[in-house]
Amino acid sequence: MAFSNKKSTILFIFAAALSSLLSLINVEATSRELQGAAAAQRSEEVDPTLKRLCFSAEFPHECASAVVPFMESGGTINAQSVLQAGLKLLAQRCLKAIEQAEKLKKESKSKEMTDQLNFCEDQYRTIGNSTKQAAEALPAREFNKLESQLGSMVTAINECEAVFPSGKSPIRDVNLMLKMAVKNNLNIGNFVAMPIIINT
Template identity: 30%
Template sequence: MDPPTSHELLFFSLFSLLILNSAQAICVPRNSAPTWDLSPSPNYPQPPASTPAPETSQPSVSTPASKEIQSDSISSQGNDASVLSVSNPASQSTLQTTPTPPTKSAMSFLSNMVKSVPLLNQNSDPALKKICDSTDYPDVCLSAVVPKLGGKNDLPSVIEMAIKAASEYTKVAVDTATKLASNPGIPPKMASIINDIRDSYSDALDNYNEAMEALQKHDVGTMNSMLSAAITDFSDCDDDLAGQSSPLLEFNGKLRKMTSNCLAIVSLIQQ
């Protein structure tokens, strides 16, 4: 066999190179990842990867319902609050410690007296008006006696009605003092003071009764003594309430004026 020529060797070398390159292109290292496309065939489309829905895409259908629920909740809370406020112990304790205002009978008595003054000044009997003008508080005199006189204007009748009016208003003061002293929230010391004041009012009532009896006997001296004692009783009440705030102070001032008028009218008998 003839030895190969140089052309044959060259051809063989080129052929070997081509074979080696093809083998390297086909062979894939064992541990290397494949580089070809592994996507599924068109007949089996891959579902799109799920992405988190943006917050703005959340439905707002439940918003009105939530508002209604919230509104109902607020409404029910308001109703509950109104119920609780009635039985709130704190509010009850506040009511207990608050001084009791004058009773309805006291307010009605004062209101009627105040409202009647202008009309009484215009329509009063001249003789009656002359009697009341002799007192220190003519308006108080007219408003106290005119509704009770029934057309009478003689001096004994005016004195009697003036004392009766003062006595009735003192009874209203006694009722108010009793309610104040029995208030569960009042301090014991203040309750004791009010009880003493109530006793002074009771003494004044006794003095009025004795003055009425003296009027029937035409005993002017006893009338003066009893009415003066009643004024002292009311002044003692003011001393007991010194530095305090109490509706009883208004009673004391009014009763002193009414009793002072009684004394002034009694003094007309002696003239």
């Protein structure tokens, strides 16, 4: 009789554990479904013209998501307005890059590392100045100047990364975010210089 009660208790505990596990699986599955639905909704909310412009960029998903907060509310969406937003994004990332370099310098215990970070910080300031000049060239339709300023930014980022031994850069992610913004701006800039009709 005691064995029977013990067996019933074990079966009850097993059933309860199985029920909890199934509930957990259902919750995780529901969570994934909700996340997928939210992502799909965000994708659908992106303006069709912005989608088509960003599709031509080297990093389309970065273009479509990152420039949206910098777009003028209710403004016309075209290559020029997207590029204006992209330059604002780039200016913000330059400031964050400088902040990150300053933070790493304070934490650094190596003079060599400090010197490398100082060099990169100078490059970031150069990129910031070039961003201002590019922003001024855009409404003036000085496309050669615009392309030149953006092209020089890629060089500056590469030179920063090159001062560190291969795979040892402490600001590799910062440089990647900058380079993504610069290259996308270069791509969108081509549409500003050579306008095309993009159907919505």
